[in-house]
Amino acid sequence: MTLFDEQNDLIQRIDQFCLERGLPKGKIEFRNIPFSGEWGIAAPLFPLAAADPNKSGPVPQHAQNLAEALKDYLGLPQGFARSEAVKGYLNLYYETSQYAAKVIDYVHFAEHCYGMASLSGKTVMVEYSNPNTHKPLHVGHLRNVILGSSVCNILEANGDKVIRANYIGDIGLHVIKWMCNYEMYHAGEEPPADIMRWMADLYSEADRRFQDEPGFEEACRAYFGRWDAGDKDIEALWLKTRQWSMDGFDQVYALLDARFDRIYFESDVEESGKVLVEKILELGLAEDGRPENPVIIDLDKLLGTKEEYRVAVILRSDGTSLYATKELPLAIMKFEEYPLDQSIYVIDVRQSLHMKQMRKVLELMGFDWADKIFHLAYEIVNLPGNVTMSSRDGTVVLLDDLINEATERALSIVKEKNPDLSLETQHDIAEMVAIGAIKYPMISRENTKIVTFDWDSALDFNGQSAPYIQYACVRANSILKRGAVTDTHAQTSFDYELEPAEVNLIEHISRLPQELAKAAKDYKPSLIATYAYDLAKAFNDFYNQCPVLNTEAKIKAARLALTSAARITIENSLHLLGIKAPQVM
RNA sequence: GUUCCCGUGGCCUAAUGGAUAAGGCACUGGCCUCCGAAGCCAGUCAUGUGGGUUCGAUUCCCACCGGGGACACCA
Secondary structure, eight states, rough: OOHHHHHHHHHHHHHHHHTTTTOOOOOOOOOOOOOOSSSSEEEOOOHHHHHHHTTOSSSSHHHHHHHHHHHHHHHHHHEEEEEEEETTEEEEOHHHHHHHHHHHHHHHGGGTTTTOOOOOEEEEEEEEEOTTOOOOOOOEHHHHHEEEEEEEEHHTTTTTTEEEEEBBBBOOOHHHHHHHHHHHTTTTTOOOHHHHHHHHHHHHHHHHHHHTTTTTHHHHHHHHHHHHTHHHHHHHHHHHHHHHHHHHHHHHHHHTTOOOSEEHHHHHHHHHHHHHHHHHTTTOSSSTTTSSOOOHHHHHHHHHHSSOOEEEEEEESSSSSOOOHHHHHHHHHHHSSSSEEEEEEEGGGGGGGHHEEEEEEHHHTTTTGGGGEEEEEEEEEEETTTTETTTTTTTBHHHHHHHHHHHHHHHHHHHHTTTTTTHHHHHHHHHHHHHHHHHHHHHSSSSOOOOOOOHHHHHHHHSSSSHHHHHHHHHHHHHHHTOOOOOTOOOOOOOSSOHHHHHHHHHHHHHHHHHHHOOOOHHHHHHHHHHHHHHHHHHHHHHOOOOSSSSOOOHHHOOOOOOOOHHHHHHHHHHHOOOOOSSOO
């Protein structure tokens, strides 16, 4: 049971029409008719007119002629109330009541699966988040997590088997600094409930000492030497503190509704990376400049390109590993562990060249799956005045602070509007609203556009925002509670003249499957974000113009069903974005 | 120097090459004895410049202007 069967039938009959007239097939595609109120699909005849070997006169006029001929040829297809040929388009208007019932019944049949596609058989890994342990998360990390987890939701809903992967930076100078500071000034301390906050505070303390405090840098260096020599005490501390960090991340992931199936640690691939470098040298791809110079792969020289792939540095001159050293074995490990049809990396746009180099190196090494690697690049989050977030300059907004502030603000509104609810419920609702409000601006714009963070708009719960969409849900829910709807699986009958707002809402509801398919194809949660808002707006229009409870019985029944279908569809859309829909707010 | 991304009302954003370029914020004025005003209604204002492809360009191509990023031992 699907929604748009009649389009396939139509296309077949149109092909027949083309065949009979010696016209090329496949030039006709249907789209929604723009200005709603009346509801239907439209096909522009221009491509067919342009391709007609027998055309005479200008294309627009010929398109109009063809539209009229096609209209007569098709007659009035099943399920449509009327057809017209206008301005070179063939417009087919649905038999509204009949189609409305079909959509609404289908939504109730599918419920939380409405909009989702059947299994594709594809296995896709999405690597995202990729935080460094011992360091705080800031608003820049937020975009990655939200984009990544939303893409996962969308691909999964579209039928792919999705493996959510997280690559954790658990080694490096930042870890040494943190542990050295901990041993010198906080030995024996245990993290409190708010682990992230505590880890972050200690990190900035360590960072400050590293900059300002005489002797601390030297202490770190000595500490690093011990670490390098395999000091067991340091290793034990490292494992313990790393886990604290991971626990802190998990708290944030739980709040953001992000999860992972496979965790990779940087420390896991460091040694295999060095081994791999030797293999690349044996293959004759790399040049060994040690001890003076690093090990490099001169891709432009190998490929005969010019300033395109540049030079990839894969091992430091002192033999220690680099980013690229570890990325290569990790990429291989992924394909060894899973039968991947695609390996997606959600990483910011500044790493585009590195990703391009890595793909090419793997290809040169003979891995035929190299072309299955896809860099899902997104732009960074800036501060007003085009200020890049940098912990060194103190220009970061910590995720913790943002979530706390937003939740507090939402809580005061919830308390005002729902004074009778328990404190716990009020807090849960405030959290759903706050997290939604924070997430929405991060996914509602194109991946390639810079997000400028400012507190005012981040904490604005009005206008095009998650709370607006959630509010539509709450209103629908409120009506359904009062309407005492029990059997949503009953057949709906729209046996009356539908208001334009109703038609518009049903039209929006019917669009979720195609919106999801598009979002999955292009990895664009922003399409769903826009759609969810438009849908909520359509519901609000309906809400304002069409009384549900205070109207005659048959209209009431239909509108209750419509309200219920709208709620399901809004909830499903929000779910794709990782935003929760509260019952009340 | 090479290369990638961005340029739409005062600000932020939307629009598989298709019909009258769609919203939000801000501003002004209305709407709670009527399903929840985190809402609704009304009003002013826009595709950087110049070419090209096309029946048709915000969308594709070229050049330029403006902003940002990347380009050998950070990740």
